[in-house]
Structures are given as C-alpha cells and as structure tokens.
Amino acid sequence: MNGARVGLDIGGTKIHGIAIGPDGEVLAEERAATTLGGEGVVKSAAAVVASLREALDGGEIGSIGVGIPGIVDTRAGTVKHAVNLGLDGDAFPLAELLGARTGAVVTLENDTNAATLGAHAVEDVDDLIYLSLGTGLAAGLYLSGALRRGFHGAAGEVGHLPVDPEGPVCGCGQRGCLELVASGAALAAAWPTATGHPAAALFAAAAAGDPAAVEVRDRFANGVAAAVRALALAVDPERVVIGGGVAAVGEPLREAVAVALTRQAETSPFLASLELASRLRVVSAAPVAAIGAALITPITSATPTITPTITSTKD
Incomplete structure (x- = not known):
C-alpha cells in the first residue's frame, strides 16, 4: 500500500490522529475537539485528516483506520450505541461517509480493540x-x-x-x-x-x-x-x-x-x-489507540514494529 497510514482515536471530547510511514515511523500527529452527532463526528474527523495531510506536505494517505467507542461492525463500516458521541440510534455508516469526505479507504474498529493492537505493536x-x-x-x-x-x-x-x-x-x-x-x-x-x-x-x-x-x-x-x-x-x-x-x-x-x-x-x-x-x-506516552487504529487498515506488507515509550518496570 502506498502512502501513509492514518489512525484516528475518536473520543467524546477529542480526536487524536497520527500518520505512520511504511517503516513504522510516526510522521505527524494532530488533536482536535470532537463535534458530537453524526455530521459533527464526520466533519471533525475529516478536519484532523486534512491537518495530517497538510503536515505531510500534501503527501498521499493510503488508508485511514478509526478506533471508536460503541458497537462496531468492521465489515459494514458502521457504529451504533456510541452514546458519548451522539451516535445512539441506528448503525451509522461512518466509514462510508468519512471515506467520501477524505478520498481514502476507511476501516473501523472498537476503540479498545484498536488500543490493543497498538499495545501489541509497542510490546511486540x-x-x-x-x-x-x-x-x-x-x-x-x-x-x-x-x-x-x-x-x-x-x-x-x-x-x-x-x-x-x-x-x-x-x-x-x-x-x-x-x-x-x-x-x-x-x-x-x-x-x-x-x-x-x-x-x-x-x-x-x-x-x-x-x-x-x-x-x-x-x-x-x-x-x-x-x-x-x-x-x-x-x-x-x-x-x-x-x-x-x-x-x-x-x-x-x-x-x-x-x-x-x-x-x-x-x-x-x-x-x-x-x-x-x-x-x-x-502505557505512558505511547499513543497506542491511534497507533492501533492505523494498524487496523488493510495492508499488503508486514506490520511494522512501533517503538514509542511504554513503561516496563517489573517487580
């Protein structure tokens, strides 16, 4: 897959986005307030993607992964019961709408599962x-x-x-x-x-x-x-x-x-x-939720090893 992989960690108050290069390096990082409701979530997520694209000097974005609370259907690209985001009705087609707004392939995952993927990447x-x-x-x-x-x-x-x-x-x-x-x-x-x-x-x-x-x-x-x-x-x-x-x-x-x-x-x-x-x-400084969101996107190459800081003191 060509271009950077973007990961968005969408929460009830803020969206944390990162862009990861093919070798696993974090290329750019952005945060913005979340606007609630279907249109608000799409608009604020798209704004974070636009900021990341600008930070990449207009570089290509190969895919976007989104970690989001609620019940996520990864195949359908929908989320429901994300009450803290104002998405408490029927399944909301976030992947389709955000993909149309950004021009990139979008994949959804539950936020805890996305963070789990990120923790796996840093802990290996x-x-x-x-x-x-x-x-x-x-x-x-x-x-x-x-x-x-x-x-x-x-x-x-x-x-x-x-x-x-x-x-x-x-x-x-x-x-x-x-x-x-x-x-x-x-x-x-x-x-x-x-x-x-x-x-x-x-x-x-x-x-x-x-x-x-x-x-x-x-x-x-x-x-x-x-x-x-x-x-x-x-x-x-x-x-x-x-x-x-x-x-x-x-x-x-x-x-x-x-x-x-x-x-x-x-x-x-x-x-x-x-x-x-x-x-x-x-977890300390490692943005595992956003990293994991980037790693859920469809890829054709091996998953890179991510090495941000994480505490590791044992008893």
Missing part, C-alpha cells in the same frame, strides 16, 4: 491483554497473534462482571459490577476534585500519606487487580498492559495494582505461582 508479544481504565472498564484481547472480539463482539467486557450482589445497579442493568469500583468514573466519584485529573490528585494525596486517599487508592487498586486476575485466569496472557485515562498516573498505578495482586495471592500458592504482578505494564 503475541499474547496480551490491554486493560482500559477510562470512563468504564474494558479489556482487549490479543491472543496467539490475533484480536479476539468474541461471537457477539463482547470479549473482554470484564467491567460488567458482577462482584457484589448487594452493590448498586450498573448502567448495564446488573448489580454490583466491577466497573463500579475499578474505572475512571468510579475513581472520580470516590475522590472528586475541582481541578486537575482525579486519578493524579488521588495518587498524589495517597503518596503524601493522606489516610482517606490511601483507602480509596487501595480499594481502586484491588478492583483493578480483580479484573487482571479474572482475565489472566481465563486466557493466561504473557503480558497485561494497563491503559486509558487513569494510566496517566504511570508507575504508581502499576505499583498499587501489583501490590494488590501480591496480597490477593498471599493465601493461594496457585495464584502466587502465576506471578501476575510481574506481567503488568502501564
């Missing part, structure tokens, strides 16, 4: 779980060298695993789901802050010795560890990469989850033998 392992700690809690599975989407596209929806039968009702209709404890939204609700990122504020306060912050941090880390444990016991991956908005905390997040995993294994020689804490990584 064939068995990997990408655990996204964003507004919700979800995982992408890259197993034996391929994405595992599931029969209904629900593989990795660990956030909707009920863990507390007496807990509050989740948005999915079940009671006491793990997402209500171990997600960015759950953390923000437990540690509200008027300014800045709630996760950063929480971990800073906990590091300073605030007892209340330590309690909230540990409860959150225990929930994330429970998600890691459930996924690891199901598919036994070589690596678990934590991403999403909370991952901006970096190494302190990995340490807290590693400590929780170790404590949870103290009474189980079986769990201890799996050394789950040593498999953890936390």
Whole structure:
C-alpha cells in the first residue's frame, strides 16, 4: 500500500490522529475537539485528516483506520450505541461517509480493540491483554497473534462482571459490577476534585500519606487487580498492559495494582505461582489507540514494529 497510514482515536471530547510511514515511523500527529452527532463526528474527523495531510506536505494517505467507542461492525463500516458521541440510534455508516469526505479507504474498529493492537505493536508479544481504565472498564484481547472480539463482539467486557450482589445497579442493568469500583468514573466519584485529573490528585494525596486517599487508592487498586486476575485466569496472557485515562498516573498505578495482586495471592500458592504482578505494564506516552487504529487498515506488507515509550518496570 502506498502512502501513509492514518489512525484516528475518536473520543467524546477529542480526536487524536497520527500518520505512520511504511517503516513504522510516526510522521505527524494532530488533536482536535470532537463535534458530537453524526455530521459533527464526520466533519471533525475529516478536519484532523486534512491537518495530517497538510503536515505531510500534501503527501498521499493510503488508508485511514478509526478506533471508536460503541458497537462496531468492521465489515459494514458502521457504529451504533456510541452514546458519548451522539451516535445512539441506528448503525451509522461512518466509514462510508468519512471515506467520501477524505478520498481514502476507511476501516473501523472498537476503540479498545484498536488500543490493543497498538499495545501489541509497542510490546511486540503475541499474547496480551490491554486493560482500559477510562470512563468504564474494558479489556482487549490479543491472543496467539490475533484480536479476539468474541461471537457477539463482547470479549473482554470484564467491567460488567458482577462482584457484589448487594452493590448498586450498573448502567448495564446488573448489580454490583466491577466497573463500579475499578474505572475512571468510579475513581472520580470516590475522590472528586475541582481541578486537575482525579486519578493524579488521588495518587498524589495517597503518596503524601493522606489516610482517606490511601483507602480509596487501595480499594481502586484491588478492583483493578480483580479484573487482571479474572482475565489472566481465563486466557493466561504473557503480558497485561494497563491503559486509558487513569494510566496517566504511570508507575504508581502499576505499583498499587501489583501490590494488590501480591496480597490477593498471599493465601493461594496457585495464584502466587502465576506471578501476575510481574506481567503488568502501564502505557505512558505511547499513543497506542491511534497507533492501533492505523494498524487496523488493510495492508499488503508486514506490520511494522512501533517503538514509542511504554513503561516496563517489573517487580
């Protein structure tokens, strides 16, 4: 395939776009606010593509990959139930409309799956779980060298695993789901802050010795560890990469989850033998969602190795 491959990570507030060359080098990067609604999403995505094309001095764009929340039909190029984007009706033909606006072939993928492909590219392992700690809690599975989407596209929806039968009702209709404890939204609700990122504020306060912050941090880390444990016991991956908005905390997040995993294994020689804490990584500066979006596009050559920064400290 000739030309750069563009990846768009479309979220409810912003679109992050990158252009990747044939050798895997990131050639250009752009961010812009997302305009909600069908026409708004197409228009704002097309504007990011135009900015990338300009940054490439008018160079050819071979294809565009899009990572987007919601239920994605990759074959049809449609998305539905992306409520945070104002796309909560029938299947929306984003690939067709964005392709017509940009003159390039467009391929869609669920945003967590796209980020999983990006995490695979930077980690370069064939068995990997990408655990996204964003507004919700979800995982992408890259197993034996391929994405595992599931029969209904629900593989990795660990956030909707009920863990507390007496807990509050989740948005999915079940009671006491793990997402209500171990997600960015759950953390923000437990540690509200008027300014800045709630996760950063929480971990800073906990590091300073605030007892209340330590309690909230540990409860959150225990929930994330429970998600890691459930996924690891199901598919036994070589690596678990934590991403999403909370991952901006970096190494302190990995340490807290590693400590929780170790404590949870103290009474189980079986769990201890799996050394789950040593498999953890936390995404740092690598734009894995946009990288993965670029890599979902149809290609005729081997996938290049991408090497942005990612934390890799082991216990």
